[in-house]
Amino acid sequence: MLTLDKFEEASRIVGEVTLETKLVYSDFLSGRTENKVYLKPENMQFTGAYKVRGAYYKISTLSPEEREKGLITASAGNHAQGVAYAAKCFGVKATIVMPTTTPLIKVNRTKSYGADVVLYGDVYDEACAHAYELADQYGYTFIHPFDDLAVATGQGTIAMEIFKELPLVEYILVPVGGGGLAAGVSTLAKLLNPKIQVIGVEPAGANCMQESLKRGEVTTLSNVSTIADGTAVKTPGSNIFPYIQENIDDIITVEDDELIAAFLDMVENHKMIVENSGLLTVAALNHLDVKGKRIVSILSGGNMDVITMSSVVQQGLIFRDRIFTVSVLLPDKPGELAAVAETIAGVQGNVIKLEHNQFVTTNRNAAVELRITLEAFGTEHKQQIMEALEEGGYKPKIVRTSL
Numbered sequence: 001m002l003t004l005d006k007f008e009e010a011s012r013i014v015g016e017v018t019l020e021t022k023l024v025y026s027d028f029l030s031g032r033t034e035n036k037v038y039l040k041p042e043n044m045q046f047t048g049a050y051k052v053r054g055a056y057y058k059i060s061t062l063s064p065e066e067r068e069k070g071l072i073t074a075s076a077g078n079h080a081q082g083v084a085y086a087a088k089c090f091g092v093k094a095t096i097v098m099p100t101t102t103p104l105i106k107v108n109r110t111k112s113y114g115a116d117v118v119l120y121g122d123v124y125d126e127a128c129a130h131a132y133e134l135a136d137q138y139g140y141t142f143i144h145p146f147d148d149l150a151v152a153t154g155q156g157t158i159a160m161e162i163f164k165e166l167p168l169v170e171y172i173l174v175p176v177g178g179g180g181l182a183a184g185v186s187t188l189a190k191l192l193n194p195k196i197q198v199i200g201v202e203p204a205g206a207n208c209m210q211e212s213l214k215r216g217e218v219t220t221l222s223n224v225s226t227i228a229d230g231t232a233v234k235t236p237g238s239n240i241f242p243y244i245q246e247n248i249d250d251i252i253t254v255e256d257d258e259l260i261a262a263f264l265d266m267v268e269n270h271k272m273i274v275e276n277s278g279l280l281t282v283a284a285l286n287h288l289d290v291k292g293k294r295i296v297s298i299l300s301g302g303n304m305d306v307i308t309m310s311s312v313v314q315q316g317l318i319f320r321d322r323i324f325t326v327s328v329l330l331p332d333k334p335g336e337l338a339a340v341a342e343t344i345a346g347v348q349g350n351v352i353k354l355e356h357n358q359f360v361t362t363n364r365n366a367a368v369e370l371r372i373t374l375e376a377f378g379t380e381h382k383q384q385i386m387e388a389l390e391e392g393g394y395k396p397k398i399v400r401t402s403l
Contacts, residue, residue, distance in 0.1 A: 043303075163193070169193075204253040206221065280300075
């Protein structure tokens with residue numbers, strides 16, 4: 001069971017391998033939400049995520065015989081690194097089954113801790129089923145990423161640290177995938193203060209816990225679709241589900257577009273890289289209908305590969321109208337391109353890319369198409385650029401931006 005004594009024991013044990021992730025007060029998020037918002041930056045852990053807490057504590061509870069068999073787990077990345085690192089600390093072998101869609105940075109870092117990595121399946125659930133098969137075949141000891149009370153106890157140590165720093169905390173926002181983190185954090189938080197509100201946050205495209213709570217039983221989604229790969233889980237844990245039912249006050253779901261905006265907010269205002277699953281609690285702040293409350297958003301991890309990071313930044317700039325593409329038609333004669341550029345420069349627009357299509361009509365003298373990708377300060381500035389082009393007689397049309 002998840003008891004206060006076990007949480008205290010886990011806090012002492014995981015302290016051997018975790019870094020101190022002190023709360024960060026966010027002036028930006030506090031001002032925007034009219035609350036007092038603090039960030040719990042578990043993305044700054046040595047392995048880049050909170051998962052090392054549950055993995056290390058779980059392994060500490062195993063017998064020497066169970067460890068010597070070798071460990072195995074399935075993970076979309078962060079639990080993989082936690083188990084690999086913890087296994088290295090205990091001097092035992094670890095095999096990690098990861099979905100084929102796992103970001104390369106998580107695969108490589110897992111290997112760097114000495115674990116054997118097997119890529120299998122498109123989502124966590126498929127990788128997990130294969131890991132169980134390997135455990136049966138080779139006799140490995142399975143370390144479940146979330147549906148294990150010892151693992152959940154280790155993850156719950158985050159709440160202990162939050163209360164030590166901010167005893168008067170009123171809300172804790174916690175990401176939800178399979179539910180281990182949420183179960184541990186919410187249970188300990190309620191033990192320390194029964195009046196606290198603990199809100200779980202899921203991707204809208206992978207809301208297995210929300211559906212399970214609605215139906216009153218563990219429910220499997222037919223499919224999941226989200227950029228938050230660390231929480232792309234079809235079925236929540238059955239062992240931890242009763243703790244979620246008892247201690248989670250509400251579930252908020254977040255769309256992928258909101259995670260993209262949250263990524264830019266964290267980079268620009270906190271100079272911090274947080275992976276999409278870790279951004280769930282930042283995006284959820286916009287859904288909380290409260291004012292003047294002390295709120296802690298748990299940033300669960302920061303293991304994002306540079307390709308994903310680049311894509312998120314580009315999409316974020318497009319969503320915020322800081323990059324956009326227009327199509328204009330103009331006669332194919334000398335000076336026309338310069339005239340368009342001068343019009344844009346007149347309202348401080350910045351041209352990023354030009355595409356000149358002479359074959360949009362059979363009469364090139366009548367019109368050729370010019371696609372212009374521009375940088376703007378935001379929506380208002382974008383509108384100013386569009387109006388200037390319109391006044392110049394170019395009749396601009398917004399088209400899909402592709403960088």
